[in-house]
Amino acid sequence: MRIGILGPLEVRDEAGRPVEVSGPRLRALLVRLALEAGRPVSAGRLLDDLWEGDPPAGGGNALQALVSRLRGVAGRDLVEHGPGGYRLGIDSGEVDAVAFERGVVAARGERDPARRADGLRRALG
Template sequence: MRYRVLGPTRAVRADGTAVPIGGARLRALLAALALRAGRAVPAAALVDEVWGTEPPADASGALQALVGRLRRTLGADRVASVDGGYRLCANPDDVDVFRFDRLVGEGSRALADGDPAKAAALLDDALALWTGEA
């Protein structure tokens, strides 16, 4: 599974088909987890990122329900419960923003090494990851 946050937040299966992600809060939760792919995210941080300054009265329960919806959408094994929070079971390279950073770094090194053709190809690949406004 690949995750896209450089543009509208999306999840894409290995075969290229998009996973339909529900409303804004579900996309916000996915984005918050994807930006920390493979790392634990405290529940309080997720509540802040999903609801901002107006969390629901039972923020913990609302987050658990939202995580349950995300698991049903992506697959139960894609979001793990960890001590005090949740973790998206993904490698950073599964998330477009991290691939973008890697490709830009490789392109910059290729340019510094005197290989402008390779640099252009890598930087074009990085720019192609953008799919719209963030």
């Protein structure tokens, strides 16, 4: 699965087919988890972020329902839950923002200006 958050949200399955993630809060959940790229995000943090500091009564149930919907759309293994909270169950490099950052860091490490420029172009791609 590949997740694009630089620009409009774009999700593609393993075969490269688009995956429709509908609903602003469901998309926000996916983007919020993608921003952490493989690190767990606590339920409390997600509740605060998704409901802008004013989660509903029974927010834990609302969050679990969102996670369940996201798993139904994008696959059971996409969102994992553990002691630290929820995390995306994909390699962090499958998130375009992470791949971009890694490419920029690698390019900046190049001494040769032509190779540095080439690396930056690859990162932008």
